[in-house]
Amino acid sequence: ILNVEQSPQSLHVQEGDSTNFTCSFPSSNFYALHWYRWETAKSPEALFVMTLNGDEKKKGRISATLNTKEGYSYLYIKGSQPEDSATYLCASGNQAGTALIFGKGTTLSVSS
Amino acid sequence: NAGVTQTPKFRVLKTGQSMTLLCAQDMNHEYMYWYRQDPGMGLRLIHYSVGEGTTAKGEVPDGYNVSRLKKQNFLLGLESAAPSQTSVYFCASSDPAPRNQPQHFGDGTRLSIL
Numbered sequence: 001i002l003n004v005e006q007s008p009q010s011l012h013v014q015e016g017d018s019t020n021f022t023c024s025f026p027s028s029n030f031y032a033l034h035w036y037r038w039e040t041a042k043s044p045e046a047l048f049v050m051t052l053n054g055d056e057k058k059k060g061r062i063s064a065t066l067n068t069k070e071g072y073s074y075l076y077i078k079g080s081q082p083e084d085s086a087t088y089l090c091a092s093g094n095q096a097g098t099a100l101i102f103g104k105g106t107t108l109s110v111s112s
Numbered sequence: 113n114a115g116v117t118q119t120p121k122f123r124v125l126k127t128g129q130s131m132t133l134l135c136a137q138d139m140n141h142e143y144m145y146w147y148r149q150d151p152g153m154g155l156r157l158i159h160y161s162v163g164e165g166t167t168a169k170g171e172v173p174d175g176y177n178v179s180r181l182k183k184q185n186f187l188l189g190l191e192s193a194a195p196s197q198t199s200v201y202f203c204a205s206s207d208p209a210p211r212n213q214p215q216h217f218g219d220g221t222r223l224s225i226l
Contacts (some may be wrong), residue, residue, distance in 0.1 A: 034214060046214030104154035
């Protein structure tokens, strides 16, 4: 069973601050790394899926990087807004490519 | 545009009762998954299916059974509910190439076992 770790567990920032979170995963048998945004009382929504070492993805003010050799991914949010408040989940796929193991998430709170 | 639909949304059971949670997707996805979400534990995979008629165990399969008789439906059954199965259950589906494709989630089923 893969062990996917996320840090920090929670984070509180002011509107306009930039922030980043870390996801670490076993580098052996890497298949894919997913990031999801999960708002309270809603279902997780996909942000990025990354598969290649060195991948960088961007969606608006949110971006992510991937290092499969050392087993980590960073999620960056530039100029945080209150609507960015959510739990951010990362998940790593195993060699079979059919199941994801999720980290426990980083909960971001942005104050205006 | 329904996506992934879970029924029911809420349910309260007594210990020992049985029930089935239904997940339906209209995106023609091959892969479907059942997760449970507990405080401080994140999402944990219960069972998954890579196609009609096939199922496989995930991280926490004990106490649950699943069936995928039709491609669009994935059923999660609790034969004899226990208080430890109180949780929020999420179903998800994805395209045949999960390496490149994200999972699409339903809105969840909140289940309480008394």
